[in-house]
Amino acid sequence: MRIAPDFAALATSVLGLVLGLTTPLLGQPSVAAVAQRPDVQRAFAHVDTTREALWAEWIKVTEISSPSRQEQARIAYMKKAMAEIGLTGIETDEMGNTWGTWKGSGGGPEVVFAAHMDTVFPMDTKIKVREDNNTFYAPGIGDDTGNLIATLRAIDAMKKSGISPKGDIVFLATVQEEVGLRGANFWLNRRARKPDLFLAVDGGLGQVAYGALRIEQYRMIFEGASMHTLASRGKPNSARAAARAIVRIGEMKLPDPEPGTRNNLPVVNIGMMGGGTVVNAVPASVFFTTDIRALDTPTETKLVAEVKAIAEQAAREEGVQFKMEPMTEIIDYSQAKPKSERLNHPLTQTALAAADHLKLAVVDRAQAMDSGAADHNVGVALGIPAIGIGATRGRGGHSLEESADKMAIIPGTKYLILLASLLAGVN
Ligand SMILES: [Zn+2]
Structure with missing residues (x-):
């Protein structure tokens, strides 16, 4: 489960190979080299200087009730927000999954970042975010509202900082994750061209889930x-x-x-x-x-x-x-790749290396977990390279006492910037 120190560089170069791309394998930048690029550094700085707005938006969206199958208000919010940050081809399907694309220049993989809009809390649950000692308290604050906002603002920061991705970056806000990954299942199965890489942003900072429970x-x-x-x-x-x-x-x-x-x-x-x-x-x-x-x-x-x-x-x-x-749709895992192949895939290893570069793990190094029960399960089941990651740190998911660390979302958002740059490739 540990990776060699220079694996990060290897991972980024292997990525091209695995994906069968024509990009030259030699001279692929390492995690550190990408993180130190001026445009990526500008994006990081943008996250720092706009953090008050990010927190305010996080609170605002958390307070929009969004039980599974009743995500309409959040769909409207996300649709507008995706347009405002300049994504194109914004669509909402029959179920409510809403997505937009940042077109790359070409020559890189298509990378999908998925975060879910639904919560487990019924419409009449009183949701009012309370802040205490750098912690936000509210049902749904962490799962998955924090990750939804972090993904939105990571892409926004990248766009505003002059980053030019090679591959397309798709931001997918899913529905009905909490009732059997139904939104992601519908979206991925219906799509004729499967994404090259699929990441569910729906976990704790520094964790990389490559398995599927x-x-x-x-x-x-x-x-x-x-x-x-x-x-x-x-x-x-x-x-x-x-x-x-x-x-x-x-x-x-x-x-x-x-x-x-x-x-x-x-x-x-x-x-x-x-x-x-x-x-x-x-x-x-x-x-x-x-x-x-x-x-x-x-x-x-x-x-x-x-x-x-x-x-x-x-x-x-x-x-x-x-x-x-x-009681839920049963996902067929017969096409899933073997466990070792998923663990050693450059997607998993790049996510671990980027987390370690930013020192996100609470203890020691970022952990690869052979589990995970989120939208990436659907990708794993279909044999698509897919992992679950997180941009926030919280407690008490699915309970009325749910809380999330106010500060952790800042490095979490930077992590998404770094990861998106590494995976899609940057010009
Ligand atoms: Zn979740």
């Missing part, structure tokens, strides 16, 4: 005849079948976590349960949910099959019916 979520439904309590003695009961299945799923022997992985994976979680309508009758229907996560497809498939078999057995023993309904 397999996630399958199901509603487990048990159904049987309903009858009055007085008639229920000795009769099948869906609640009892569900209870039996829950206990046995909890007792499943899971494979050991892979050494060196951040999360304790694989895992099966039962997050919701319910059923029945009255106290004095056998319920006609009872359900619980399963959230099954693993780092590879064979493990995921095995766990899903095991969970299903347990539930079917419990239903059989009780004499009730069972069905299992997917």
Whole structure:
């Protein structure tokens, strides 16, 4: 997972090779050389001198409610902002994904930066950003509003500083990320020409996720005849079948976590349960949910099959019916490249080298993570070079107490500038 000190230079030159480009491989600049270019330095300085405006915009957009499937107000904001910074070909698709392009001069890869506009908070959630001790507090401040604004302002700063990219830089503001990566899935699958490089800006500063967590979520439904309590003695009961299945799923022997992985994976979680309508009758229907996560497809498939078999057995023993309904779109990872290929890809290595150049990691060096559950998963699944990165640092994502570091977004925005310059290539 560690890279040699001079790998950065190698990575940038290999990038051309991997992408089959005609740019000369010799003389490709290193991360340090790109970071020290006057135009890139001007872009960095622009971020510093306009930081008050960036913070104000971050607060403003955070306070625009944007639950999944109801992102309309943020779509309007982003569309206008993309036009104002001079992107072209701005479009919004049927789902609400909104994107614009900064055309390069040619000879570089097409690089897509994706950040999502939706949050997990319902429309009526009171959202008012509060600042305390250089920390912003508000639902959705970090996930993913900070990254959305950082990406917008990184491109703006690059344009204003005379940077001339070779490849096209596409800024994609996605929808419905929080409900199964639906926006990115729609956008990437529908697009005839796949991007050369895809980056989801949706994580913590200094982390580079090159993997894609397999996630399958199901509603487990048990159904049987309903009858009055007085008639229920000795009769099948869906609640009892569900209870039996829950206990046995909890007792499943899971494979050991892979050494060196951040999360304790694989895992099966039962997050919701319910059923029945009255106290004095056998319920006609009872359900619980399963959230099954693993780092590879064979493990995921095995766990899903095991969970299903347990539930079917419990239903059989009780004499009730069972069905299992997917709660989110299931992403097919059959085209994903092997793990080592994704880790060693110049995209991953350049992102790590750029993070290290800017000293973004909290501890030691930037970490490559074989996980990640964000829009880049869709790219990984399609076999497109794709990673998840971050431009902010925060806590408590998906909770009302969510917070984000006010200062970290500044180096975070510079990181995006450096990365975009390295990946698209600059004239
Ligand atoms: Zn997110």
